Amino acid sequence: MNVVSTISEIRSVVKQLQLKEQKVAFVPTMGALHGGHLSLIQLAKKVADHIVVSIYVNPEQFGPAEDFGSYPRTLERDLEFCIQENVGTVFTPSDEVMYGNEEKFFRIEIDVLNEHLDGGSRPGYFQGIALVVNKLFNIVQPDVAVFGQKDYQQFQVIQEMVNEFNHDLELIMAPIERAEDGLALSSRNAYLSETEKAIAPLLFKKMQESVAEIHKGLLKPESLLSRKQKDLEAKGFKNDYFNVYSMDRLQPVSKLSKKETYILAAAAYLGKTRLIDNIIFEC
Amino acid sequence: MNVVSTISEIRSVVKQLQLKEQKVAFVPTMGALHGGHLSLIQLAKKVADHIVVSIYVNPEQFGPAEDFGSYPRTLERDLEFCIQENVGTVFTPSDEVMYGNEEKFFRIEIDVLNEHLDGGSRPGYFQGIALVVNKLFNIVQPDVAVFGQKDYQQFQVIQEMVNEFNHDLELIMAPIERAEDGLALSSRNAYLSETEKAIAPLLFKKMQESVAEIHKGLLKPESLLSRKQKDLEAKGFKNDYFNVYSMDRLQPVSKLSKKETYILAAAAYLGKTRLIDNIIFEC
Numbered sequence: 001m002n003v004v005s006t007i008s009e010i011r012s013v014v015k016q017l018q019l020k021e022q023k024v025a026f027v028p029t030m031g032a033l034h035g036g037h038l039s040l041i042q043l044a045k046k047v048a049d050h051i052v053v054s055i056y057v058n059p060e061q062f063g064p065a066e067d068f069g070s071y072p073r074t075l076e077r078d079l080e081f082c083i084q085e086n087v088g089t090v091f092t093p094s095d096e097v098m099y100g101n102e103e104k105f106f107r108i109e110i111d112v113l114n115e116h117l118d119g120g121s122r123p124g125y126f127q128g129i130a131l132v133v134n135k136l137f138n139i140v141q142p143d144v145a146v147f148g149q150k151d152y153q154q155f156q157v158i159q160e161m162v163n164e165f166n167h168d169l170e171l172i173m174a175p176i177e178r179a180e181d182g183l184a185l186s187s188r189n190a191y192l193s194e195t196e197k198a199i200a201p202l203l204f205k206k207m208q209e210s211v212a213e214i215h216k217g218l219l220k221p222e223s224l225l226s227r228k229q230k231d232l233e234a235k236g237f238k239n240d241y242f243n244v245y246s247m248d249r250l251q252p253v254s255k256l257s258k259k260e261t262y263i264l265a266a267a268a269y270l271g272k273t274r275l276i277d278n279i280i281f282e283c
Numbered sequence: 284m285n286v287v288s289t290i291s292e293i294r295s296v297v298k299q300l301q302l303k304e305q306k307v308a309f310v311p312t313m314g315a316l317h318g319g320h321l322s323l324i325q326l327a328k329k330v331a332d333h334i335v336v337s338i339y340v341n342p343e344q345f346g347p348a349e350d351f352g353s354y355p356r357t358l359e360r361d362l363e364f365c366i367q368e369n370v371g372t373v374f375t376p377s378d379e380v381m382y383g384n385e386e387k388f389f390r391i392e393i394d395v396l397n398e399h400l401d402g403g404s405r406p407g408y409f410q411g412i413a414l415v416v417n418k419l420f421n422i423v424q425p426d427v428a429v430f431g432q433k434d435y436q437q438f439q440v441i442q443e444m445v446n447e448f449n450h451d452l453e454l455i456m457a458p459i460e461r462a463e464d465g466l467a468l469s470s471r472n473a474y475l476s477e478t479e480k481a482i483a484p485l486l487f488k489k490m491q492e493s494v495a496e497i498h499k500g501l502l503k504p505e506s507l508l509s510r511k512q513k514d515l516e517a518k519g520f521k522n523d524y525f526n527v528y529s530m531d532r533l534q535p536v537s538k539l540s541k542k543e544t545y546i547l548a549a550a551a552y553l554g555k556t557r558l559i560d561n562i563i564f565e566c
Binding site (some may be wrong): 007011019102103104105106107108109110111112113130134135138139141157160161163164165166167168249 | 290294302385386387388389390391392393394395396413417418421422424440443444446447448449450451532
């Protein structure tokens with residue numbers, strides 16, 4: 001496995017492969033790799049000959065009050081993980097490589113898509129993601145890039161950026177990986193105490209119950225969704241959002257239409273840990 | 284010479300060349316090709332094996348009161364011009380190919396660099412240029428791209444975008460081409476009446492006089508520059524700007540420093556025609 005940290009090295013690796021007509025899939029991560037990343041890598045392997053994983057905790061996507069400083073950094077374990085999974089190349093750039101020290105003049109602004117969900121709660125979050133992913137795509141120049149459904153809004157924002165910026169690659173979305181108790185896998189689960197771990201799966205359970213009710217024909221789910229949020233609060237969650245959104249523009253939907261596909265997305269705090277999850281369903 | 288108008292065609296042409304280790308230079312234009320473009324193409328030939336010229340009048344960089352509708356469109360003559368100059372491929376995308384009809388969610392915003400000069404006078408101009416050039420770079424994926432010094436602010440904005448977005452290409456600046464009377468070549472010169480054509484070279488003449496005075500040791504050129512503008516007004520010009528700016532951040536400079544390099548840049552209207560010009564000089 002190659003481990004490289006400069007732009008010229010990663011470009012040289014990818015260009016050599018592409019000259020040999022090898023297909024390169026890219027899995028961008030912030031490290032602290034877990035079973036969710038494993039499923040991204042395994043999906044990547046199905047469509048490409050060589051997997052590039054990047055490990056970079058992007059400061060631009062953290063707000064001043066967020067957990068940039070304490071975000072789990074487990075590089076040695078991550079590299080071991082990548083070796084086990086036959087990853088071809090790991091790209092571990094420094095902040096200096098990614099952003100340098102010069103004054104910056106360019107910003108990427110996003111309308112509509114980031115108004116709600118995490119975009120609504122975390123100002124600047126998706127601009128920071130677009131900034132770094134646009135850079136990473138131009139640095140790595142892969143044929144395919146894989147992102148997880150757990151961050152569906154991120155997927156949709158990046159898909160739209162690929163369309164509007166004409167990035168020459170195909171995006172693939174990997175399904176959400178869950179623990180046996182239903183909790184969506186996340187690097188931030190490492191923050192949970194034992195007590196919180198026991199309660200955490202309730203978030204997904206309440207989402208499943210909501211979708212089940214909707215499947216029974218409930219097309220105006222507002223009061224259902226606020227009941228479920230109260231259930232979560234009673235168990236110790238602090239809700240951020242818990243709502244049904246359109247798949248393309250990520251706008252809240254109060255009246256559902258039969259046969260349409262929607263996403264039920266939720267974010268909630270357990271103590272200091274922010275959990276997110278979603279279910280894509282046909283009405 | 285290839286003439287292609289779809290993204291998949293131009294990508295296929297460029298990829299085939301790069302697989303054969305041919306170096307591809309890109310000269311983006313809005314058509315109405317003239318001697319200025321010729322010098323861009325000739326410079327491109329010195330550094331690359333194959334030249335791609337794009338011809339696309341980008342609606343996103345014209346303001347509502349500007350000349351998008353009347354901008355000269357001379358495709359047949361342009362293609363003949365490119366054949367004469369041994370251009371390898373001409374890319375002539377439609378608006379549909381470049382922007383499609385779907386709702387757009389992404390904007391590229393620029394700070395500082397576009398506050399003055401054309402950026403100050405033409406709101407949205409450089410955002411529109413950044414938008415289309417970012418797309419064109421990702422579509423064509425050249426090894427080198429050539430822009431002219433006449434639009435120095437454009438060059439500087441794009442150079443900064445290449446740095447911040449990590450576009451994998453080298454930018455080259457071609458010097459300003461001038462008619463024998465000193466007038467900088469421009470597609471918009473076609474708008475000038477015979478009387479205006481006779482007056483137009485005065486803009487460059489007044490700029491040369493200003494730089495000559497500065498070279499004699501005048502380090503606070505404010506009153507000199509306003510005198511030169513009055514001279515131009517007296518001859519029928521309507522001045523937009525006529526000032527000295529820093530090379531990197533394009534900020535006005537009122538007190539010059541010895542041995543520093545600056546740009547004297549000007550824009551002025553003759554009738555309805557907007558002329559721009561600049562001189563880069565060491566103090």
